[in-house]
Amino acid sequence: MRGAPASGKSQWIHDNNLEAYTLEADHFRMLLRSPSLGEDGWYISQEDNGPAWELLLDCLEKRMSNGDFVVLDATHTTSKAVNAYKELLNKYKYTVYYYEPDTSLEECLARNAERTDYKRVPEQVIHRMHKVIKTTPLPKFCKKINSIDEINNYFTVDLTNQYERVRIIGDIHGCYTALQQAISPWDEKTLYIFCGDYLERGIENKEMMYEMMRLSTLPNTIMLEGNHERHIANFAFNTNLDRSKRFMKEVVAPIIKDMTKKEVESLQRELRLFYKSLRQCYPFSFHGKKYLVSHGGLSYVPNMTFIATSTFINGFGAYETDIAKIYDANYEKGMCQNFIQIHGHRGVPDGTYSFCLEGEVEFGGELKYIDITADAFTKSGIKNDVYDKDYMRHEYQNMTQHLIYTQNEDINILGNSKLVKVKKCSPNLYSLNFTSRVFHKRLWNESTVQARGLFVDRLTGDVKLRSYNKFFNLNERPETELNNLANTLSFPVEIRTKENGYLAILGVIKDELIFASKSTTEGMHVDLFKDLFQKLPEALQEEINELLKCNCCSMMFEVISQEDTHIIKYDQDHLYVLDMIQNTLDVNGKHIDVSFSRKRLAELDSILKKYDTQLISIVKTVQQVNTMDELTNIINKELNSHHESEGFVLVDSNGFMTKFKGPYYNTWKYRRNRILEPYQQNGKIPYENCKNEDDRKFADFLSTLEYDVVCKSTLLNIKAMMESKGLL
Structure with a gap:
C-alpha cells in the first residue's frame, strides 16, 4: 500500500478482505507502546519506530520464507522506504505491486479529523506526505x-497455438540417464515442464x-521448484548449510572436490541464477482444457x-495424503477453476482430475511423465x-x-x-511390512519382498514368524510376463487353488502358539483366526x-x-493351510x-488324517505340469473362463x-472397489467408473436400494440381492 495517512488504505484492505494478509506499521507501534498523552488528546508514539519496524520486518521475512501473499500497510512515501525490503525481495523471489488510493489532500484531512483521537496524525504531516507521494x-x-x-489469480497462458505437445516430467532426483531418455530427441515443438526435485538420492547428481x-x-x-531445491539455494547463497548436511556431503562434495575456490564461487553464481528462475507453479490451457502443474499438489484451487x-x-497435507481423492471431490464441487492438476512429490494414486508424477525413480522406479496433445492425454514411465x-x-x-536396533544388522537395515x-x-x-509406497510404486527388490508378514524378536532380530516373500501376479513383473515364464520357471510346476480369504500366520514362541495377521498379533483378524483354530481338537492343536x-x-x-x-462366496468358515516356511530371513529358494x-506338508497331512474335522485342510494342488505348452493352455483356458x-x-x-x-474375481473386485465402495463413502454412484453395460447394470441396481442398506451391505450381500431378483 502507498498513500498519505487517512487516504483510505486500510478501508481498501477491508473492502477486499485482505486483513488476514496484512502487516500494518501502526499495529507494531501499538504492540510496543500504548497510546501516549498529547497536548489535546492521545496519539500513537513514534518513539519506538525503530524497534517496531524491526518487528515488522521479522514478521515479513517469516511470511516471505513461507511464500505467503503479504500486504504492507504503511505510507511508503519514498523509494528509500520501499528499498528497505529489497534484500528480502531478492532472497525470496518476490514481485512487488502497490495500490495508491487517488484521494485528495482535502479528503485526507477531513477523514483524519473524523478518526479516533489516538489515530489522528498532525495535519502538517499529512500535507508533507501527500505532496511527496504525488511528486x-x-x-x-x-x-x-x-x-x-x-493480481489475485495467476495468469493462465494459452499454449494451443504455441506448441504441438506439452510434456510434464516428474521428480528426477539425480537420475540423469532416465531423464535423457525422457527428453531425447529434443523437440522444439514441445513445451517441457519439470516438476522439481532435480538432485539428491540418485547417483548421477553431477551430470544432473x-x-x-x-x-x-x-x-x-518451464522449471518448477520442489522441496529439495531448498538445499540448492542453501549452497548457492551460503546460508543454512547446517540444514543441508546430507546434500552437502552426498551431492556437493563429490562435485567440488577438485575445484578451485573461484570455480566453486562460479558454480554458486550459476546456481543462484538457476534457483531464481524456478517457478512455484505453472497454470496453462491447451486445446480447451486447463492444467495446473506444481510440485506438491493442492487440495483445491482458490x-x-x-x-x-x-x-x-510441499503440497497440501502429509506426504501420504491421498490428494487425488480430495482434489477430485473438490473439483466436482466447482472449487478448482476447472484445472486438471498434475504434481510430483508424493507417491499417491491418480484420480480423475489429479495426476501424480512421483515414481521413486531414484530407487529403481520410474521417471514418470505426461504427454498432452490436441487429442490425447497419456501417462508413461521410464524404468x-x-x-x-x-x-x-x-x-x-x-x-x-x-527406528529399531536389534542384534541382527540385516534386520536393522x-x-x-x-x-x-x-x-x-x-x-x-x-512386524515388518513394505509400505504402500512400495506397493503403488513397485519398488521391489530383494529386501522389500522380504518385508511381508515378517515378525522378529526386538532384541536379537531373530525371525519368529514369517510369511512368503512377496510374489507377483502374472504379467505384473518382467519375470512373470507370460512370454517370459518359459525362461523363469523350472518344471515341473504345481498349480494350487488360490482361496479368497485373508492371510494368517501361526508360529511358536516359548512353547506357546502365536497367532498373527500380516502386520500384527492383535486385532479382529487375529481374533477370528485364533477362534477358528481353537475349535480344532486340542490334540490336533498340540501336534501342530x-x-x-x-x-x-x-x-x-x-x-x-x-x-x-x-x-468369492463360501458356505462355511475354513482354515486353508497354504505352506510351512523356515523362520529365517533367507530361504533356500526364491519364495519357499x-x-x-x-516334507512338512506331508507330515501335516498325516497328522490331519487322524482327526475327524472339516475345519482345516491343506490347500489343494489342482495339477502338476511338465511343459510350458501345458501351462500356457491351462492359463489361457482359465483367463477365458468365468467360474x-x-x-x-x-x-x-x-x-x-x-x-x-x-476374470470372475477381477470383474467383481473392480465393481466392489470402483463402484460399490465409492458410493458407500460419498453417496454418489460413480457411473464414470463403469467400463461396460454389466457394470452399469450393477450401478443401476445399487440406485434402487436404500442408501442405508447399501452402506451396511458387503459385495456378497449385494450379489445375493441381485440373484434373488434374477439379475445374475
Missing part, C-alpha cells in the same frame, strides 16, 4: 495496480546439476495469489536402472537415529528403511504346535470367515524351500511362485 515515483521494480483483481542449469536457459522449458508458495512446493542397488544399507549407515513400516507387537516382536516347534518354522493360512467376506515345504474362484498359484521346482486371478 516522487517508486522504484521501477514496483508495479502499480488499480484493482486487486489484476549441469543439465538442469542448461535446460533452464532453453525457451521451451485464487492462486493467496496460496503460499510453500504449499505449491531407471542407474541407481544405488544397495541404497537401503547406505540409508541405514547414514542414520543418526534408528530392513527395519530402518523408509520403504518398510515397523510395528511393535506382543510378545516382544516387531510340536510340528512348528521341532522344525522352527511358521505355518501360513488363508482364513475363510463369514464375518470377513471378500469376493520346496523340499522343506513338501467362481479367485484364481491359482504356480509353484515351480525352485520355489519360485506367481499367481493369476480369474
Whole structure:
C-alpha cells in the first residue's frame, strides 16, 4: 500500500478482505507502546519506530520464507522506504505491486479529523506526505495496480497455438540417464515442464546439476521448484548449510572436490541464477482444457495469489495424503477453476482430475511423465536402472537415529528403511511390512519382498514368524510376463487353488502358539483366526504346535470367515493351510524351500488324517505340469473362463511362485472397489467408473436400494440381492 495517512488504505484492505494478509506499521507501534498523552488528546508514539519496524520486518521475512501473499500497510512515501525490503525481495523471489488510493489532500484531512483521537496524525504531516507521494515515483521494480483483481489469480497462458505437445516430467532426483531418455530427441515443438526435485538420492547428481542449469536457459522449458531445491539455494547463497548436511556431503562434495575456490564461487553464481528462475507453479490451457502443474499438489484451487508458495512446493497435507481423492471431490464441487492438476512429490494414486508424477525413480522406479496433445492425454514411465542397488544399507549407515536396533544388522537395515513400516507387537516382536509406497510404486527388490508378514524378536532380530516373500501376479513383473515364464520357471510346476480369504500366520514362541495377521498379533483378524483354530481338537492343536516347534518354522493360512467376506462366496468358515516356511530371513529358494515345504506338508497331512474335522485342510494342488505348452493352455483356458474362484498359484521346482486371478474375481473386485465402495463413502454412484453395460447394470441396481442398506451391505450381500431378483 502507498498513500498519505487517512487516504483510505486500510478501508481498501477491508473492502477486499485482505486483513488476514496484512502487516500494518501502526499495529507494531501499538504492540510496543500504548497510546501516549498529547497536548489535546492521545496519539500513537513514534518513539519506538525503530524497534517496531524491526518487528515488522521479522514478521515479513517469516511470511516471505513461507511464500505467503503479504500486504504492507504503511505510507511508503519514498523509494528509500520501499528499498528497505529489497534484500528480502531478492532472497525470496518476490514481485512487488502497490495500490495508491487517488484521494485528495482535502479528503485526507477531513477523514483524519473524523478518526479516533489516538489515530489522528498532525495535519502538517499529512500535507508533507501527500505532496511527496504525488511528486516522487517508486522504484521501477514496483508495479502499480488499480484493482486487486489484476493480481489475485495467476495468469493462465494459452499454449494451443504455441506448441504441438506439452510434456510434464516428474521428480528426477539425480537420475540423469532416465531423464535423457525422457527428453531425447529434443523437440522444439514441445513445451517441457519439470516438476522439481532435480538432485539428491540418485547417483548421477553431477551430470544432473549441469543439465538442469542448461535446460533452464532453453525457451521451451518451464522449471518448477520442489522441496529439495531448498538445499540448492542453501549452497548457492551460503546460508543454512547446517540444514543441508546430507546434500552437502552426498551431492556437493563429490562435485567440488577438485575445484578451485573461484570455480566453486562460479558454480554458486550459476546456481543462484538457476534457483531464481524456478517457478512455484505453472497454470496453462491447451486445446480447451486447463492444467495446473506444481510440485506438491493442492487440495483445491482458490485464487492462486493467496496460496503460499510453500504449499505449491510441499503440497497440501502429509506426504501420504491421498490428494487425488480430495482434489477430485473438490473439483466436482466447482472449487478448482476447472484445472486438471498434475504434481510430483508424493507417491499417491491418480484420480480423475489429479495426476501424480512421483515414481521413486531414484530407487529403481520410474521417471514418470505426461504427454498432452490436441487429442490425447497419456501417462508413461521410464524404468531407471542407474541407481544405488544397495541404497537401503547406505540409508541405514547414514542414520543418526534408528527406528529399531536389534542384534541382527540385516534386520536393522530392513527395519530402518523408509520403504518398510515397523510395528511393535506382543510378545516382544516387531512386524515388518513394505509400505504402500512400495506397493503403488513397485519398488521391489530383494529386501522389500522380504518385508511381508515378517515378525522378529526386538532384541536379537531373530525371525519368529514369517510369511512368503512377496510374489507377483502374472504379467505384473518382467519375470512373470507370460512370454517370459518359459525362461523363469523350472518344471515341473504345481498349480494350487488360490482361496479368497485373508492371510494368517501361526508360529511358536516359548512353547506357546502365536497367532498373527500380516502386520500384527492383535486385532479382529487375529481374533477370528485364533477362534477358528481353537475349535480344532486340542490334540490336533498340540501336534501342530510340536510340528512348528521341532522344525522352527511358521505355518501360513488363508482364513475363510463369514464375518470377513471378500469376493468369492463360501458356505462355511475354513482354515486353508497354504505352506510351512523356515523362520529365517533367507530361504533356500526364491519364495519357499520346496523340499522343506513338501516334507512338512506331508507330515501335516498325516497328522490331519487322524482327526475327524472339516475345519482345516491343506490347500489343494489342482495339477502338476511338465511343459510350458501345458501351462500356457491351462492359463489361457482359465483367463477365458468365468467360474467362481479367485484364481491359482504356480509353484515351480525352485520355489519360485506367481499367481493369476480369474476374470470372475477381477470383474467383481473392480465393481466392489470402483463402484460399490465409492458410493458407500460419498453417496454418489460413480457411473464414470463403469467400463461396460454389466457394470452399469450393477450401478443401476445399487440406485434402487436404500442408501442405508447399501452402506451396511458387503459385495456378497449385494450379489445375493441381485440373484434373488434374477439379475445374475
